[in-house]
Amino acid sequence: MKLPCPITGPKPYHHGDLRRALLEAASRVLEREGPNALSLRAVAREAGVSPAAPYHHFKDKSELMLAISEEGFDQLYKFMLQSSDPDAPPMERVAAIGVAYVEFAKAHPSIYRVMYDCSRDLESLPDKAHKAEDGAFSLLKKAMIDLGVVSSDQEVDLELACIAAWCAAHGLAEMVGFRQFDSLKAKMGGEKAFLAGVLSHLGMFGQARNRG
Amino acid sequence: MKLPCPITGPKPYHHGDLRRALLEAASRVLEREGPNALSLRAVAREAGVSPAAPYHHFKDKSELMLAISEEGFDQLYKFMLQSSDPDAPPMERVAAIGVAYVEFAKAHPSIYRVMYDCSRDLESLPDKAHKAEDGAFSLLKKAMIDLGVVSSDQEVDLELACIAAWCAAHGLAEMVGFRQFDSLKAKMGGEKAFLAGVLSHLGMFGQARNRG
DNA sequence: TGTACATCAGTGAACGCGCGTTCACTGATGTAC
């Protein structure tokens, strides 16, 4: 691949890895302007490319959205993984996974929204995470099994517990940013305390309650 | 108000109560075509009126959306109220409120989405429900106090408990419709059992767990 | 009770906008000989 002079050179006719560049451009658009501004044209614009160019890499808009969403799930999984020490006690691990989930959504609300929207449209969020041997849902499931509250042979109950945790995390992730909670957060000395406080009331994250 | 002959008469130039009619038209559009199809023009079309007519009743699109959302919260509150017997034990009442919330969202997903979107944009969901003496949040709060797990003088903890319940309900409400859960629902003998099962893992709805 | 007139609540045409997508095209690349 021939690269142009990084300072003065004209951009080459062929891009090199436009697919990658488009996904990164999409991410920038999302962070800067929010999910409503995410259009095929905006992404192409951000990548410095004509509006027709993306069609060589994605069948249509929904395929681009899906790719963004998949990338998001990848990042979320990696973040969860690095946030939960596999040698820590299971209770701590479950809590760490939950907190990581919420923090990710809080840090990247627009990407999270695209992820969620794609999941709803395609009815495949848990499925996708499920299938991947080491996907986010599996990570939670393992921690839940280790937690011992539900045993792995009570399959239905285990599944229910994981779904409950996922729902709670999703709800909290979407609502934690509400301005309405600001004064309570301040009263408690910060968002972290607030988060722990809310989680302490949600069954499967109960150990936070015992701590403080 | 002069009414046209309901069968053959021409529609009158003046509508009578276009504001009301627009809100009902919006509701129909939402149920039929989903939140993405909800535009000022679509609502006017559905109401059988020119695209400029709504501007005599709403400053702009966002004001219409807000009105739809407010109406939704009203309906939600009424539904919660009629679903929870004030003489029932507090535990049952809290559970009934939670189930009603989720059922409402499941029954009217598009309206629920508009409600949520408005809340997020305006940062006023809990606030609105809060201010109204008999709003949905207050209803939950009262039941929580009666439940006795948190006392009304531990204000912060009470608030946290209510927020946790709200988040959990929101998460469940948004995810309960996912196709991915279909097989589990079938295995458990229906959505109601599934819902109760998930709720049983969420702290403040714990009584469902003791029952079955 | 009748009439002049201000006000209200509609109409429908038009505006500019950004969108997703298509199309004929062209410059760059890589492969066969």
Add this chain to the structure above:
DNA sequence: TGTACATCAGTGAACGCGCGTTCACTGATGTAC
């Protein structure tokens, strides 16, 4: 090693669309006298 050519990955102009909003207008209503 050089050359012909198929293929790939871009361009940019154009399409039709639905949108939010504005505008000059007009029909109906209600009020003052």
